[in-house]
Amino acid sequence: MTELDQLLHSDQDWIRVRAETALQIVNQRQTGQITSDEARELLEDLVRTDQLEAEADDMAMKTMLVNVVRGISLVV
């Protein structure tokens, strides 16, 4: 939990949001609001969210690269 506490105080918003969601899952499991099976699935979804955002970042960089090449081609 110490590592989770560190993440909760991260300077980066996306890390803090992920940590808050992980904490919410842990808290809801501890208070019996969700089952252990549901908690496992939700934690897996957190990993999937990171995978999706990595893909999105990659696409955004490629789009930026195409825009730069297009801009240069107009100048040259």
Next chain:
Amino acid sequence: MNKLITIFALVALTGCAQMKSWVPSFSDTNQSAKIIDVRMSIDQLDCDKPHLAQVRQIKDNLRWFELYSQNAGFRNQDVLMLIKPMQSTVDDFYKRSLQDAQGSKGYCEIKKKLMASQANAAAEVILGRF
């Protein structure tokens, strides 16, 4: 001369392969509209009501997006890869909603938050394409 043609072909083919890997899919009005439909169906998800019909709506919107993108040209592999994690997230929700006892309200609320975050990230990049 033959050597020159071979070298030119090699350069051209390797160049094309490289190009294919870094050129993203282009902007597509139908994909843009459908990803907002996905966001809308997630936004309207009410965890106090039965989940099944609502999750099916999200699942169907994503399936439409997938089928359309498969036929929209080879360059659309990037958007297909992009929505895959979201499809897994929604599929698990759908399977749980099919059971006699659907997922708990707490589960539904966190699921909604995660799906909204995924759909938002996907929509930003899909609508931001050149």
